[in-house]
Amino acid sequence: MSILVNESTKVLIQGITGSFGARHAHLSLAYGTQVVAGVTPGKGGQFFENTVPIFNGVAEAVRETGATASAIFVPPPFAADAILEAADAGVELIVAITEGIPVMDMMRVKEALRGLPCRLIGPNCPGLVTPGPVSYTHLTLPTKRI
Numbered sequence: 001m002s003i004l005v006n007e008s009t010k011v012l013i014q015g016i017t018g019s020f021g022a023r024h025a026h027l028s029l030a031y032g033t034q035v036v037a038g039v040t041p042g043k044g045g046q047f048f049e050n051t052v053p054i055f056n057g058v059a060e061a062v063r064e065t066g067a068t069a070s071a072i073f074v075p076p077p078f079a080a081d082a083i084l085e086a087a088d089a090g091v092e093l094i095v096a097i098t099e100g101i102p103v104m105d106m107m108r109v110k111e112a113l114r115g116l117p118c119r120l121i122g123p124n125c126p127g128l129v130t131p132g133p134v135s136y137t138h139l140t141l142p143t144k145r146i
Contacts, residue, residue, distance in 0.1 A: 006130055013073060022048070092119065
C-alpha cells in the first residue's frame with residue numbers, strides 16, 4: 001500500500017476562496033492538515049482565516065511555502081488548467097475534487113502529464129485520507145487527531 005499524504009504533507013488549495021474550497025479548507029485546518037497556501041487568481045496577498053496566505057498562482061505558492069500537494073476546488077471549465085498549473089509548478093500530488101470536467105479537457109491533461117514527476121488523483125475525487133496511529137491526514141475529508 002502506498003501512503004500519499006501524511007502529517008508532514010504541505011497542502012495548497014486551489015480555489016480556496018470559493019464556497020466549496022473554503023468549506024473544505026476550514027475543515028482541513030480544524031483537523032490538523034498542514035494547509036500552507038491557497039490559490040485564487042486576483043486575491044493574492046489576502047489570508048484565509050487570518051492564517052493561510054493566498055497567492056495569485058500555484059508557482060508562487062509552491063516557491064514561497066514548499067507545498068507538495070494540491071487539492072483542486074475550481075469550476076469544471078477551469079479545472080484542467082488548474083491541474084496543469086499545479087503540474088507545471090512541480091506539485092508532486094494533485095487531487096482534483098472537481099466533477100464534470102469535460103472529457104476532452106482531461107484527455108489533454110492526461111497527455112500533458114505523461115512523463116512528468118507528479119501524480120493525479122481524480123477528477124471527481126472525494127479526497128484522500130491516511131489513517132495512522134498518531135493522527136489522520138487528509139486533503140479534503142475531515143478526520144480527527146487521536
